[in-house]
Amino acid sequence: MKKTSRPRSDMLESLHDDIVITILCKLSSTASSPSDFFAVLHTCKRLNKLGVHPLVLSKSCSNALVLRAKNWCEEAHRFLKLCVNAGNTEAYYILGMIRFYCLQNRGGGASLMAKAAIRSHAPALYSLALIQFNGSGGVKNDKDLRAGVALCARAAFLGHIDALRELGHCLQDGYGVRKNIPEGRRFLLQANAREFASVLRVLHHKPPPYDDVVHPQQPSNESEFSELSDPTDFNSYEFRRMHPVHRFLVEWFGSGEMVPGQGLRMCSYRTCGRPETRRNEFRRCSGCGKVNYCSRGCQAHDWRVHHKVECAPMDEWIGNTSNDVEGDDVDGGDGVGDDRMVEIGEDKVDGIEI
Numbered sequence: 001m002k003k004t005s006r007p008r009s010d011m012l013e014s015l016h017d018d019i020v021i022t023i024l025c026k027l028s029s030t031a032s033s034p035s036d037f038f039a040v041l042h043t044c045k046r047l048n049k050l051g052v053h054p055l056v057l058s059k060s061c062s063n064a065l066v067l068r069a070k071n072w073c074e075e076a077h078r079f080l081k082l083c084v085n086a087g088n089t090e091a092y093y094i095l096g097m098i099r100f101y102c103l104q105n106r107g108g109g110a111s112l113m114a115k116a117a118i119r120s121h122a123p124a125l126y127s128l129a130l131i132q133f134n135g136s137g138g139v140k141n142d143k144d145l146r147a148g149v150a151l152c153a154r155a156a157f158l159g160h161i162d163a164l165r166e167l168g169h170c171l172q173d174g175y176g177v178r179k180n181i182p183e184g185r186r187f188l189l190q191a192n193a194r195e196f197a198s199v200l201r202v203l204h205h206k207p208p209p210y211d212d213v214v215h216p217q218q219p220s221n222e223s224e225f226s227e228l229s230d231p232t233d234f235n236s237y238e239f240r241r242m243h244p245v246h247r248f249l250v251e252w253f254g255s256g257e258m259v260p261g262q263g264l265r266m267c268s269y270r271t272c273g274r275p276e277t278r279r280n281e282f283r284r285c286s287g288c289g290k291v292n293y294c295s296r297g298c299q300a301h302d303w304r305v306h307h308k309v310e311c312a313p314m315d316e317w318i319g320n321t322s323n324d325v326e327g328d329d330v331d332g333g334d335g336v337g338d339d340r341m342v343e344i345g346e347d348k349v350d351g352i353e354i
Helices: 017-030 034-041 045-050 054-058 074-085 089-102 106-118 122-134 145-157 161-173 181-203 222-228 234-240 244-254 296-310 314-325
Strands: none
Touching: 017 034, 017 045, 017 054, 034 045, 054 074, 074 089, 089 106, 089 122, 089 244, 106 122, 122 145, 122 161, 145 161, 161 181, 161 296
């Protein structure tokens, strides 16, 4: 007896659009990379159409929005603008950072970051604070220290670790705010405690914010990021906690094809990616004069991870140790010691004591 074959029913086609949109919203909000999201959209025409629904775009997380710098194109720019039009707060911040620093559209970029900041987006508040502290996109006289402190305080209230640290140093130094050393130290201790808790979460495989930006695919420049593969290494933690847009900036200006401009420098903390927008905008380490930082938060991170052993030559450290054994003053005339304070600044602002 001949068997009759029944036509296969497409279960996806039987689902209502609202159910499919709900599933896509969940996917876009949890994707670990743009490819995870777009691979599903390319499955069929229906998913491709519903994937750009405003509700889906508004829920997309930062990992689903930021692609590799080498893949940047007009289509990627158009997709981010669709997410902005859908009201995605992360898209406001990401596109704002890319426009401000990469595309050099200062006004448009700052405007988008301001829209994210209005929605209490802590990284956007902190980035705007640094723009005010440095006078980025303008001249030196465009610095507004009080506005920078206010934005930093708001980001710190939302739990942003670097904002807590920056605010602590502002209070200690009286930089843009009335000097209050005990309160500044309290903020610094709180920042260190929060950061230590984040490190513990990494060690116990409980990622802090933006920890999931580490994709299964390693960066193409293995020599640059090879030491970041160990999950128990602090360098790995610093790389993991990067917001995806900072990875974009690092790749954009680190490729060699894009440069900030003639005479402009990059922030020496390698997971920051911010470039100068005018000459001598960033503060320089007064110990060696070789590195520059966009903020005291970046200086603190780089000092702990790299610059502490690079700032003074090894023979100078050995010489100081010998002098200490002989009973001489360790700090000497140049003030270089193991626990010395590194000064940064074109404004003579003290740096960070690590």
